[in-house]
């Protein structure tokens with residue numbers, strides 16, 4: 001952290017800052033120019049507000065410094081997240097998920113092979129789920145998606161089948177050997193969802209539900225953390241830091257499009273977030289071009305672009321009859337469209353030296 005003092009500030013003001021730092025176990029390195037003094041803060045600033053070697057930077061110290069007399073600006077140099085950062089953890093994190101349909105019985109997200117997760121937006125019925133699961137598995141998807149607890153912007157939208165939906169997902173896992181990913185919306189549902197799911201999805205609307213992040217940080221199952229629709233990459237990594245700092249290292253990030261002024265697509269798929277995350281973090285990142293675009297005709301192009309940009313996997317909505325879907329029909333691929341997409345994903349993966357896990 002660097003404290004920039006106002007021009008021609010008094011020696012007392014500088015002394016005041018130095019004492020403030022000293023009282024918190026930190027020290028200041030003075031650099032006095034002709035007109036301006038800057039103070040480099042030495043020592044990490046942790047959650048307790050004092051020196052630490054553990055967590056990341058506590059923003060409260062910077063905010064307090066900004067309020068001291070004659071302080072013009074406080075510049076935070078180190079990243080506010082630590083456990084999620086590549087600086088702290090240079091090797092890629094690989095998240096392992098049990099998937100009996102694969103030859104090894106597990107699928108690893110974050111390795112060379114791209115992982116396909118597909119299924120309906122929402123579990124609607126046994127027939128709908130089983131038909132979709134069978135079809136996407138046949139094409140090589142190893143993880144089955146399907147919402148049982150659905151966040152809905154309108155209270156009149158379909159909110160999901162709840163535990164009945166979870167039971168159907170478990171049935172599909174038994175039948176097709178795929179791992180199951182499904183959303184959890186509240187801290188009180190975490191235990192229940194854990195009984196059925198292999199990966200717990202935190203939706204875009206919940207990315208800043210810190211009680212929920214804390215709760216899933218205390219379990220051992222992998223967490224798929226969607227980017228908040230209006231979240232910066234830094235806010236997203238800080239959300240991941242919540243989960244990691246509670247002790248759960250199995251975090252997978254998911255870019256699902258952000259809100260911009262553009263109205264032609266439901267969201268703006270931020271493909272650039274993928275290489276940015278790869279640079280800043282060791283966590284695997286996948287892409288969800290279904291929520292990202294809102295239109296099934298755009299899903300293939302954005303899937304391929306995401307893989308080309310370095311995504312470790314794709315999360316894709318597929319429905320046997322999208323026109324009849326209770327949710328997100330316009331962005332759901334038909335079974336045939338998913339079938340056509342798979343060889344294209346294989347081609348792009350090969351072109352960039354990767355493979356696709358198919359079983």
Ligand code: PEP
Pocket residue numbers: 121147151202203204205226256288291
């Ligand atoms: C979904 O995956 O169906 C979903 C609701 O995602 P998001 O939270 O990204 O909107």
Ligand code: MN
Pocket residue numbers: 121122291317327328
């Ligand atoms: Mn959806």
